[in-house]
Amino acid sequence: MPPEAAPLLNAAGIEAGYGSMQVLWGVDLDVRPGETVLLLGANGAGKTTFLKSLVGLVEARRGTIQLAGDDITHMRSSDRMRRGMTYMSELAVFPDLTIEENIRIGAQALGHADPGRRMEELYQLFPVLRDKRRALASSLSGGQRKMLGIAKALSAEPKLLVMDEPSAGLSPLFVKEVIRVLSGLQGRGLALLIAEQNISFLEVATRVFVLEGGRIRFSGTVVEMSGNEALHRAYFGLK
Structure with a gap:
């Protein structure tokens, strides 16, 4: 650069x-x-x-x-x-929501963009999240929560x-x-x-x-x- x-x-x-x-x-x-x-x-x-x-x-x-x-x-x-600008705090995720719900919340700033398309892109980037998408974030390991936190932040592009x-x-x-x-x-x-x-x-x-x-x-x-x-x-x- x-x-x-x-x-x-x-x-x-x-x-x-x-x-x-x-x-x-x-x-x-x-x-x-x-x-x-x-x-x-x-x-x-x-x-x-x-x-x-x-x-x-x-x-x-x-x-x-x-x-x-x-x-x-x-x-x-x-x-x-x-x-x-998006922000990922130390906590990163909402533990009482599912993986998919966390990502959808992060995508709300997209307005009229298609959150489903963005979610599919993020599942390709973080395949472990796709397998667990219906599970609560609280069920994830510490490392997986960080992956979800990054995906949640990236969902707003x-x-x-x-x-x-x-x-x-x-x-x-x-x-x-x-x-x-x-x-x-x-x-x-x-x-x-x-x-x-x-x-x-x-x-x-x-x-x-x-x-x-x-x-x-x-x-x-x-x-x-x-x-x-x-x-x-x-x-x-x-x-």
């Missing part, structure tokens, strides 16, 4: 928090079309708050958020989704998929499976923003932003991060 590509997502100077507690302090981050960006940080760094500010679940007290050149800073979450800790609660084996799935999504025109503390996700990243104490401490390519010895020492404890 050419480095001069205009950002699909551009967050500038984002400040946010909860009540009197400020969590984010002037966070800048951008994602280009088709790119995979990793937001790396330990627990408590502010990753979830930042993602929620992007999708409209937490109000940005200062700063601006643009999607495809349009200011979405004060839009409702549903309107941001219709414009092409987003331009940008925002993911909060897709490795949460998974064994190393299932983490590798999630990374394999995400690798397979690359090259399809979909941009990914993945918030993680697991450095294994550097494998699929184009660029990396490191968040600490609500501030961006590093931004650059994976190669540039690999060559930064001070950063490696500071974040050696990240798994």
